[in-house]
Amino acid sequence: MIMPYEYLEDIVIADTAFKAWGKDLEETFISAANATMNVMVEDLDSIQLQEKREIQLENEELDMLLFNFLQEFIYYKDAEQLLLRTQQIQIKGKDHTYVLEATAAGEKLNPERHHLNVDVKAVTLHHFRLERTGSGWETLVILDI
Amino acid sequence: MPLPDIIERISDTVWELPVSYKPGMRVPARIYGTEKLIQAMDDAVYDQITNVATLPGIIKYALCMPDGHSGYGFPIGGVAAMDTEEGIISPGGIGFDINCGMRLVMTNLTYSEVKPHLKKLVDKLYEKIPAGVGGTGFLKVSRDEFRQIVEQGARWCVKHGYGWEEDLEVTEESGCIEGADSKKISEKAIDRGYNQIGTLGSGNHYLEIQVARREHIMDEKLARALGITLPDQVVVMFHTGSRGFGHQVATDYLQVFLKVMQSKYGISVPDRELASAPFNSPEGKDYYAAMKCGINMSFANRQLILHRVREVFSDVFGRSPQDMGMHMVYDVAHNTAKVENHSVNGQAKKLLVHRKGATRAFGPGMEGVPERYKKIGQPVIIGGSMETGSYLLVGTSGGSQTFFSTAHGSGRTMSRGKAKKTWRGETLQREMEARGIYVRSASRSALAEEAGGAYKDINDVIEATELSGISKRVALFIPIGNVKG
Numbered sequence: 001m002i003m004p005y006e007y008l009e010d011i012v013i014a015d016t017a018f019k020a021w022g023k024d025l026e027e028t029f030i031s032a033a034n035a036t037m038n039v040m041v042e043d044l045d046s047i048q049l050q051e052k053r054e055i056q057l058e059n060e061e062l063d064m065l066l067f068n069f070l071q072e073f074i075y076y077k078d079a080e081q082l083l084l085r086t087q088q089i090q091i092k093g094k095d096h097t098y099v100l101e102a103t104a105a106g107e108k109l110n111p112e113r114h115h116l117n118v119d120v121k122a123v124t125l126h127h128f129r130l131e132r133t134g135s136g137w138e139t140l141v142i143l144d145i
Numbered sequence: 146m147p148l149p150d151i152i153e154r155i156s157d158t159v160w161e162l163p164v165s166y167k168p169g170m171r172v173p174a175r176i177y178g179t180e181k182l183i184q185a186m187d188d189a190v191y192d193q194i195t196n197v198a199t200l201p202g203i204i205k206y207a208l209c210m211p212d213g214h215s216g217y218g219f220p221i222g223g224v225a226a227m228d229t230e231e232g233i234i235s236p237g238g239i240g241f242d243i244n245c246g247m248r249l250v251m252t253n254l255t256y257s258e259v260k261p262h263l264k265k266l267v268d269k270l271y272e273k274i275p276a277g278v279g280g281t282g283f284l285k286v287s288r289d290e291f292r293q294i295v296e297q298g299a300r301w302c303v304k305h306g307y308g309w310e311e312d313l314e315v316t317e318e319s320g321c322i323e324g325a326d327s328k329k330i331s332e333k334a335i336d337r338g339y340n341q342i343g344t345l346g347s348g349n350h351y352l353e354i355q356v357a358r359r360e361h362i363m364d365e366k367l368a369r370a371l372g373i374t375l376p377d378q379v380v381v382m383f384h385t386g387s388r389g390f391g392h393q394v395a396t397d398y399l400q401v402f403l404k405v406m407q408s409k410y411g412i413s414v415p416d417r418e419l420a421s422a423p424f425n426s427p428e429g430k431d432y433y434a435a436m437k438c439g440i441n442m443s444f445a446n447r448q449l450i451l452h453r454v455r456e457v458f459s460d461v462f463g464r465s466p467q468d469m470g471m472h473m474v475y476d477v478a479h480n481t482a483k484v485e486n487h488s489v490n491g492q493a494k495k496l497l498v499h500r501k502g503a504t505r506a507f508g509p510g511m512e513g514v515p516e517r518y519k520k521i522g523q524p525v526i527i528g529g530s531m532e533t534g535s536y537l538l539v540g541t542s543g544g545s546q547t548f549f550s551t552a553h554g555s556g557r558t559m560s561r562g563k564a565k566k567t568w569r570g571e572t573l574q575r576e577m578e579a580r581g582i583y584v585r586s587a588s589r590s591a592l593a594e595e596a597g598g599a600y601k602d603i604n605d606v607i608e609a610t611e612l613s614g615i616s617k618r619v620a621l622f623i624p625i626g627n628v629k630g
Contacts, residue, residue: 079333116587121389122396144240
């Protein structure tokens with residue numbers, strides 16, 4: 001399967017930029033979360049799905065909803081040393097607000113088993129965008145390393 | 146990169162982009178560097194530093210240091226001084242890693258004394274000072290204690306036995322910046338930080354054992370005043386910041402500022418990462434008080450790492466750290482915004498100086514320089530790539546042109562992705578070992594991203610800071626042992 005994200009080498013020098021896409025918002029959010037985790041963990045399949053976390057977010061801006069969603073993965077990595085992957089996700093519009101409900105699952109990071117790369121400090125807003133394309137949605141994200 | 150046509154050469158090391166370069170610029174942008182360095186800068190630097198020049202309240206120039214390269218919001222190497230009444234404060238001018246900085250520790254050991262123990266020393270440092278993704282530290286504190294730590298900084302650590310009183314005298318702000326208010330930080334920020342004190346992190350963060358060879362001492366008198374008195378003297382240098390805590394503080398306030406920037410304060414910026422609020426506004430003041438917690442967390446982090454370094458040396462050599470002369474030289478930040486007194490057109494003025502990947506470099510006699518360095522100027526510690534070496538400098542009176550700021554590192558020229566394709570971690574590690582640098586890294590691929598070839602030549606950067614008069618070289622340290630994140 002072709003990964004629905006790619007890292008871009010010519011946008012930033014000290015940090016990491018990626019483009020992620022999907023046929024709908026949900027797929028695009030999952031792709032972007034995987035791209036973020038893949039910066040830190042070489043092989044996402046090495047993460048065993050042992051613990052679950054529910055993620056509930058609301059934002060008036062769709063792109064900021066994605067910003068907050070990606071931040072959750074960075075948060076759990078620091079706060080609980082948990083490496084997570086999205087299992088289920090639903091995004092709905094409600095009274096000028098976007099509501100996201102997701103279930104993520106994963107396990108405590110283990111340097112013996114997870115080939116770890118570099119840490120992600122934060123999602124930046126530099127060139128950050130989420131837009132509709134002919135075939136779905138696409139996002140450009142720069143992560144602070 | 147070709148230089149923009151409009152750029153004007155002010156001197157051999159100062160290049161100016163006038164306000165006509167881009168609509169909205171309030172002041173010109175000045176980039177420091179020799180022609181060689183300027184030619185090698187990526188063009189995003191021009192775009193980003195001129196974006197900075199559009200920010201409300203900016204005084205004189207938007208400045209970029211000789212190690213400048215593209216970042217997010219400000220370029221790395223960006224300096225902007227804001228009027229404290231009319232100007233803004235921006236997390237994008239500080240960076241997510243609040244108070245990321247450098248600490249330098251002396252020893253009275255020589256290379257020949259350390260060499261036989263080098264591997265053991267590096268292995269133990271690697272074991273005692275966690276590095277890499279999601280690393281947690283040895284200090285177990287409650288959330289309430291953590292709140293005290295972010296308000297008291299390195300002072301908390303020394304009070305609890307993790308360091309010497311004299312360490313505080315040679316830490317910027319004496320290891321505790323006044324005005325940090327833990328009521329202004331989120332629970333999430335605490336969650337991300339309270340188990341990470343005493344950890345290095347990853348990316349370009351490192352801890353090195355280095356040697357000051359005689360031929361690398363540029364100023365004998367200054368070197369002596371800073372504690373370098375022996376041939377092939379061994380020092381320890383490390384680079385880290387406020388870890389997940391600081392990153393979360395910046396993330397939180399970036400969103401607060403985005404919400405009020407335009408609607409409440411009518412500020413528009415060319416890049417959302419430059420989200421700002423007036424310094425003199427409730428949101429601006431809240432962020433400043435929260436950001437100071439990040440500054441203190443970072444001082445505490447480096448203080449705990451210093452404590453561990455002394456423990457490891459003591460363990461390996463069977464001598465006390467005092468006996469081995471393990472005095473700290475200085476601790477200096479390169480990601481902050483602070484209110485400082487500067488002279489603007491002959492008038493003394495309080496300014497909020499943002500430094501993002503730029504080091505404060507106060508000259509001799511200035512307020513804020515520790516008593517013992519008052520005559521020589523503030524020590525400036527600039528880390529190079531892990532293969533090439535790092536520098537000790539001092540601030541100079543010529544620093545007034547950059548609000549007493551200078552470079553902070555080598556500056557990257559190659560992206561992380563390209564570096565990973567160019568070098569292999571294992572090979573690099575072996576090659577470095579053959580050259581006398583023993584490396585332990587939490588991640589081989591992360592090691593490849595930090596290859597010396599991905600950076601500018603540190604010697605060029607340092608030369609440019611001296612030629613332009615913003616800092617003065619004292620010594621170059623060559624790495625012999627390295628712990629990488």
